[in-house]
Amino acid sequence: MKILKYIFIVVAFTFVREEGKAQCSPTDQLKVCIPKLAGGFNFLKSYEINGRDGRLEKVEYSYPFAKGTQYMVNLCSSEGEANGLVVTLYDSSRKQLATSVVNGQHVSAIVFTCQSTGIYYITYTFDNSTQYCGGSALGFKR
């Protein structure tokens, strides 16, 4: 009987812990992020950021940027604003162009004026994140 009681407590505790852990739903964050693209930017792509509770160090996407076009990449974290999320942009040779942490401060969007056509890499990483979850929208204007 004692054993059964022990099993019941362990199982119940496990369920409570799982319930307490928020499920990552990047789609919800995308709904926030797309309308937040600055005026004049046309929506192109939305990117889900799911770090699988910290098991993934980074989430990466790529897109061809065209010369003479401005691109905006914004961040929407499940922890509010861009909290815990970092976006870094790399060119086609994988040279880092910029990151959204500037002098220790996080910015919630980056704008890149492209002068060299090619495939660019948009990498999302986590910094002091608790939920490892968010969304991001890519927009463009000429």
Add this chain to the structure above:
Amino acid sequence: MLWLVSCGSDKKDEAEAFLDELEEGVDAPAISEETINDILQQIPAPLEISMLMRESGADYDRTILSDPDNVSNYNTTFKRAINLGIYGTDLIYTNIFGKNQEGLSYMKSVKELADDLNIGQFFNLKLVGRLATNNDNLDSLMLITTQNFNAINKYLQENRRANLSILFLVGGWMEAVHINCKMSMDNPEVGSLAERIGEQKIILENIMLLMSFYAETDPNIKELHEDMKKLQEAYGNIQITYTYAEPTTEVVDGVLVIKDNSTSTVHITQDNVKEIDSVINTIRNKLTS
């Protein structure tokens, strides 16, 4: 099944063949799904290529688009998927020029093809129809169209139908290049149109790579891949040169603004544009017949 029984034998054969095709799909290529999805991301949205046309001052030309009434001719999964992409670009083109009523014809064709491919759930014709009645809704219309197409791609990739996603994207891309070529030939003084066509050399390389993964297992993709080798040959005459320089950054109103100091130059002539246009016409006529 009841519907199949009630149809004539020709219709039955056609429908059964289609269902078999859907169920069997194609053998998965040896390359990983992740790699395929990574490359698929690198095909640009037709919206971006098309936007340049309006800004260049080029006039709207309905005659260069695919006929929206041809939808009943597309009775294989291959033709449906590729023409879904073609119509999708035509729809965006009409949207960009504010030709909303003509856009509705394309929307109906897109919806019909999507229904035939079992992905019609992503289109809300009523909503699009309502938005299309007023040019003030152009941004919303384009946003919804882009979101729908992104959702289709995601769904196809997640449901292991990436081969259809490739066809859909290739169809859309090819139509955008086709329209761009026509506009460039009509407006040779607008260098940015020709330059945009030349830049597609980078995209074509990825498309050819993607198609090569499926060419061994899918005879339709194999044939298209062979045809597109001629396009690759035409693009062989175009050179893109790069000069690298460190970017500069500044924070403006909480946004990091990055100034690219690198440059790329596309070396393309109007003769190159004509050659690309001619090859695309041949491939496109085959796909839309």
